[in-house]
Amino acid sequence: MAKEKVLTAIDIGSYEVKVAIGVPQVDGQVQVMGVASSPSRGIKQGVVININDTLKALGLAISDAQDMAGMQAQNVYCSISGTHIEGAPGNGLVKVRGNEIDRHDVDEALQSCAAIKIESTRELLHSLPQEFIVDGTDGVRDPIGISGVRLESKVYNVTVGATCARNIIKCINLSGSEVKNLIVSPVASSASVLRDDEKELGVLLLDIGAGTTDVIVHKDGAVQFIDVIANAGNNITSALAVNLKTPIAVAENIKKSYSLNSGSFSKKMIDISFNGVGGRTEVSTRTISEMIESKVKDIFKDVKDRVERNCNFPITSVVLCGGIANLRGIDAFAEAVFDAPARIATVREIGGLADLIKDPQYATISGLLKLANSNYSYLRQTPTKDDGPMKIFRKIGNWFCENF
Numbered sequence: 001m002a003k004e005k006v007l008t009a010i011d012i013g014s015y016e017v018k019v020a021i022g023v024p025q026v027d028g029q030v031q032v033m034g035v036a037s038s039p040s041r042g043i044k045q046g047v048v049i050n051i052n053d054t055l056k057a058l059g060l061a062i063s064d065a066q067d068m069a070g071m072q073a074q075n076v077y078c079s080i081s082g083t084h085i086e087g088a089p090g091n092g093l094v095k096v097r098g099n100e101i102d103r104h105d106v107d108e109a110l111q112s113c114a115a116i117k118i119e120s121t122r123e124l125l126h127s128l129p130q131e132f133i134v135d136g137t138d139g140v141r142d143p144i145g146i147s148g149v150r151l152e153s154k155v156y157n158v159t160v161g162a163t164c165a166r167n168i169i170k171c172i173n174l175s176g177s178e179v180k181n182l183i184v185s186p187v188a189s190s191a192s193v194l195r196d197d198e199k200e201l202g203v204l205l206l207d208i209g210a211g212t213t214d215v216i217v218h219k220d221g222a223v224q225f226i227d228v229i230a231n232a233g234n235n236i237t238s239a240l241a242v243n244l245k246t247p248i249a250v251a252e253n254i255k256k257s258y259s260l261n262s263g264s265f266s267k268k269m270i271d272i273s274f275n276g277v278g279g280r281t282e283v284s285t286r287t288i289s290e291m292i293e294s295k296v297k298d299i300f301k302d303v304k305d306r307v308e309r310n311c312n313f314p315i316t317s318v319v320l321c322g323g324i325a326n327l328r329g330i331d332a333f334a335e336a337v338f339d340a341p342a343r344i345a346t347v348r349e350i351g352g353l354a355d356l357i358k359d360p361q362y363a364t365i366s367g368l369l370k371l372a373n374s375n376y377s378y379l380r381q382t383p384t385k386d387d388g389p390m391k392i393f394r395k396i397g398n399w400f401c402e403n404f
């Protein structure tokens with residue numbers, strides 16, 4: 001009997017390191033066999049700041065996921081986030097070799113988009129295809145077989161800080177696994193929670209975690225904009241801790257217990273008791289909700305400004321994932337700020353222990369599993385070493401396998 005292929009997803013988040021192990025099914029889905037998470041230490045806003053602490057969290061999550069799955073982690077797809085991530089449109093042009101455009105022409109056209117000048121401290125991680133233009137006719141998604149002389153391609157290039165990427169690879173290597181692919185978090189999250197029609201019309205996906213808010217916009221079935229903002233759940237918790245004069249852990253629980261202000265909250269006072277200086281505080285539920293809402297508003301406003309500056313088309317829907325998507329009322333609040341329908345993400349098309357990764361907090365990890373199981377050629381990688389040239393991550397999109 002053929003040996004089962006094992007797929008592993010690792011999301012090195014600022015709140016938790018999450019690991020999922022799955023196996024591909026005949027129907028094309030991934031069967032999730034093991035899931036585990038471990039509180040992050042040594043990660044700040046998506047970036048490794050302490051190797052030993054990161055290794056401890058990583059080791060724990062990997063071994064728990066392996067125990068649950070009863071299999072060893074292999075084919076590791078890992079996410080990367082942080083404000084060092086930058087995206088920009090790119091384009092390329094080739095002369096078609098024969099009468100008809102073939103696969104080789106398309107590969108060449110996409111390769112030419114990746115020939116961009118970048119600083120020595122940065123590396124190109126993805127070139128995500130947007131569209132092809134054949135002899136001046138734009139909007140071509142699949143040019144293979146079309147007669148033409150001039151093949152232009154448009155992509156969205158994503159670059160990362162080289163040392164940030166290397167440190168992630170180093171930690172995974174030291175924990176006994178090998179990174180097969182590194183994917184920027186919002187690209188992974190998109191794969192698990194967005195529908196094709198949303199990506200066609202103009203969708204904004206926000207992955208709001210503890211340290212960062214990852215922003216991605218899709219339109220015409222392709223990525224148009226990616227950004228990462230260092231303002232997320234930790235800022236909400238800190239604001240509660242400062243204003244209510246409680247320890248961080250108490251503020252964290254308060255954040256999870258209250259929703260955004262819907263205007264219907266009573267002024268009922270509640271008592272918050274805790275161990276530590278003061279030990280007790282009295283506040284109305286409405287005030288707590290208003291504090292949370294004010295911080296969420298800061299995040300949304302920043303996102304809105306950036307999207308408006310970079311996208312010259314309307315956003316037709318908003319999807320929210322990451323742990324902060326669990327805040328009650330955040331979808332209605334997003335609708336008001338972005339003036340578009342908003343929904344909380346649910347993880348799609350994953351089998352097995354799917355219930356364990358349904359929470360919007362698991363959008364990145366389930367997307368990584370999906371991509372590991374897909375044919376996206378720009379994600380098909382050779383094994384990577386943390387000290388090798390980062391160019392091995394550079395991949396060109398395969399427009400034809402799936403839509404991106």
Ligand SMILES: Nc1ncnc2c1ncn2[C@@H]1O[C@H](COP(=O)(O)OP(=O)(O)OP(=O)(O)O)[C@@H](O)[C@H]1O
Binds near residue numbers: 012013046234252256
């Ligand atoms: N039920 C909940 N209600 C409100 N907030 C929640 C809930 N569950 C988790 N959170 C918050 O979500 C955040 C963690 O989300 P997530 O697991 O997506 O982060 P991460 O991926 O580890 O971090 P990052 O992506 O920023 O590096 C924390 O701020 C946590 O307090």
Ligand SMILES: [Mg+2]
Binds near residue numbers: 185207209322
């Ligand atoms: Mg995250």
